Amino acid sequence: MTKILTIKSDQTQLDVTVQSYGNIEALFDLLLGNDISFTETLSVGNNLRLLESPKENIKISTYYAENNIIPATNLNSDLGGFGAEAPLQINLIADGAVISKSQQSFMDIAIQETGDIESLMELAVLNDFTITGFLLPGTTVNATSTITNETIQDYYRRNLIKPATAFNEPPALAETLFEAGLFETGLFE
Known part of the structure; x- marks a missing residue:
């Protein structure tokens, strides 16, 4: 059975995957099932189809649902006048x-x-x-x-x-x- 999830503020594809499937390995199932790319910005209020995935960890997804945990890690949403899709320049120099x-x-x-x-x-x-x-x-x-x-x-x-x-x-x-x-x-x- 196909479930539907409505995107909340600051949610990314990985947030939805962990929340809905309880396993990051189901990411590609989510992307393919909704014909979206990993780098595409999700719009608040849009619906995503949650197809069944053999990679689902029901214990974790149930925990998220029962505790009303909605991960939202989009760090770009707070860029003032740039907007959520602004390119960021990282200037870190380190080993690795x-x-x-x-x-x-x-x-x-x-x-x-x-x-x-x-x-x-x-x-x-x-x-x-x-x-x-x-x-x-x-x-x-x-x-x-x-x-x-x-x-x-x-x-x-x-x-x-x-x-x-x-x-x-x-x-x-x-x-x-x-x-x-x-x-x-x-x-x-």
């Missing part, structure tokens, strides 16, 4: 730092550097970054994690695999900066 390339999402970096999607939240907190925010090409991300799958990590490194699965483009940076009053007209002409 990695530079993002075009079309890479935060999830891509997590898998590329740690070999495990479960490191995603740890890296997001470490970098003070939302997991669904836009990474500008050239962004430095601290990819030091306690969670690793060395087999996958080694495979990606040996084969020079750098996943780039972000479907959505950020708003035109120059337009955003002009609108925020950070640059004067004519600067890029």
